Amino acid sequence: MVEEIPLFFPPTKPIDEAELQDTGTSSKKRYLRRHHESGQETLMADYFVEESEYNEDIFRHRLRISKRLFLKIVSDVEANNPWFEEGVDARMKKGFTQLQKVTSAIKQLATGNTPDENDEYLHMAERTSRECLEYFCETVCKIYAPEFLRRLTSHDMALLYQAHEDKHHLPGMVGSLDCTHFV
Template structure:
């Protein structure tokens, strides 16, 4: 199925011979109308948070791998929901965070079917795209990250920013509430640890730790440094003030340990250099905060308390949202690792130089910056 050619669906006429044939044709009529509406909605990226091309690619990959999404007929010969309808139902639940029974009246989706669409869709996304879009950075990626972060934040050797966020668990079992509840949250929560770069790409995501833990406890359980421990991490060094360093570092807040892989701001800066470093570090560390904000804004299911009772389903939904977030960045051409050197120079280096020139010359050149960002 190409981007510009969609199959034409003919709406069947209602039959008046018998009640069974009438109910069958009426169901097909509703399914056809809903399917045509959903295909029209895929042209708008604001509704599905992605382009029509990417949406159809995901539907095609899922249908080829998971037979559950394929349309089939029941014993009476009535056709079930198509693959586009099932994927759309799951995407709408992720994007809007609505209840599963919201799609009963308009699309004839029962509550059970809507939940199954969401669970199977998240499993399919994690199975098909998790290895590519949740991978650790390679030597090529690290080189691009060094170049972009040094041009934008003036931090040579910076891989990304690390932080944690919480997802509330509304239907947490009573036996686990003491383990997952913390005083600063209304509901029990589950923690997501992530590393994000300036382009808001998630290079690391670890989800599932109880909400009563802090960031250090999550770090000790996550797989962030597994490759370093096994000696398989990419070695791409950098030089600062004549000193050679073998590995990069992450920007973190004050709770993390004073390790060489973390660059933290001074708690009480006194000298002028310490104040400048604290200001730059706190400004650059906003990358992961912006990534969390965009993730929750794009997928409202994370912003609202989770209604699933199974923790595994909650984890699949979180990983699916992170993977889809990275897929959209790549599809839009905003990912650092998928850009050429010329594009990186245009997006990250030139706007910084232009703003520096504007600060010195007091000239209004905002229009040029907008053109360069496009």
Template sequence: MADDLPPLWFPPMSSDDSSDSSILFFQNLIEEAELQDTGTSNRRRYIERQREEGHETLMADYFVEDPKYNEDIFRHMFRMSKRLFLQIVSDVEENDPWFVEAPDARGRKGFTPLQKVTSAIKQLATGNTPDENDEYLHMAERTSRECLEYFCDTVCKIYGPEFLRRPTNHRYPTIMLEAVASQDLWFWHAFAGPPGSQNDINVLQQSPLFLTERNGTAPKCPFYVNNHLYKRGYLLVDGIYPSWSVFVKSIPYPHEVNEKKFKRQHEAARKDVERAFGVLKGKWGVLSRPMRARSVKKIRNVVYTCIILHNMILKDDGKAIAPVHIRDPPVEPALDDTVLGELLNEDTHWRLKHDLIDHLASQDLPHLLADSDED
């Protein structure tokens, strides 16, 4: 007990110090030591949070026949419709026994699934600390943290195969045409590997972006540009990436009009992707806050959950790019030694870039013409 107490500091005494002030000083030290001892020893103070009142308040605010807050306010607070929220509550309760209401060790009723899911979604929406809703949901910080962890893990298991899937052969031809039409883009699963593996050039050869190409399980998406056939789709990247056949880089200093058009369109398309992630961060505040206190697995589950919920909301609102998911037939992985050479082919990289420049120049795009004239 004595080892846990902070060292005492005695102020220098003078003849003018009164005995009353000295007594008051030591009383304050004793009170501070008792408070610290209360927080670190087995004699911690128990707080009766009245979880039943929290459930009743939540029901009266949103889920009774005539709630305090209407559907618009509910969507603003929970980022989704009440119909979708209740469906998620039902699904997680059915698939994870942790969300089932059960009595605690004292025989009292535990938190309801509504309280647990509400705590998790509010943490995702605001990005605030787990104890933020203690006064509203009557839930301790530790329980709120567990709600978020169990919720993210369960959502990824239930909805991941549908809402965190890769594009298929059926969707590749039209995915980009449909995606750029809306700012609320559908997020496709393209970064399932280790953190940083898609941006570190030293490990690009083993990146999940290209591993499926090498083992023959990637969807087929051939296309023609200027009567030239290209077997794989391409990625818009900046100048730091190597000159691979699947990378299309911008032109740093364009001189010709066609090159200026290409640079303008290239930058606009990349900004669409950045804007899409800005929409995701604006909807789920947890993505804008530091998450260093969590493990890599928990951080990944949080990010995936935000993407899954985003796609679920789009489908619930009738804005899904692919409301019907047509699966590709299963393909057995078969490593092809020639694929890596095709991915690293610089000749294909430059030919694709020039073909895209010529193709874009042949299109009647007034906004590019105006921008090029101004340049």
């Protein structure tokens, strides 16, 4: 015969209405100091100082863009969108630099990183990283769309043919590739 063990449940206290209304989301935001100044220092030491940790080949491999083009895009974006200018926050602390913001956006685009992956390297919150990507894409489209996001002209095609022939020594190959039929 199996002996039954009585289950003991402690008496429950009455539930307070305030507890029912609190769903776990507090009206106070928790502040997490991310030390973004050290993120800037690391970025500079890795790529942008005279004796940087990594050379231009590694920069190109990691961000899928040359350093010269990257710096041109940083200056163009900063000149065309005040959000990319370095500012101060409500605590009078320096904000993220243009290099950090553009690096965050380009790393997300080039490598498919999620926004929260920038926290460890750039010390940037997921939300800020997402904003960087959003503002970066808006600004780049505004700046470069008239020149680069347009239909190709016959002159553009001639330049592409010439560049392809110079590099691969195969004349007239652009039109023969699948999915690149130009009218």
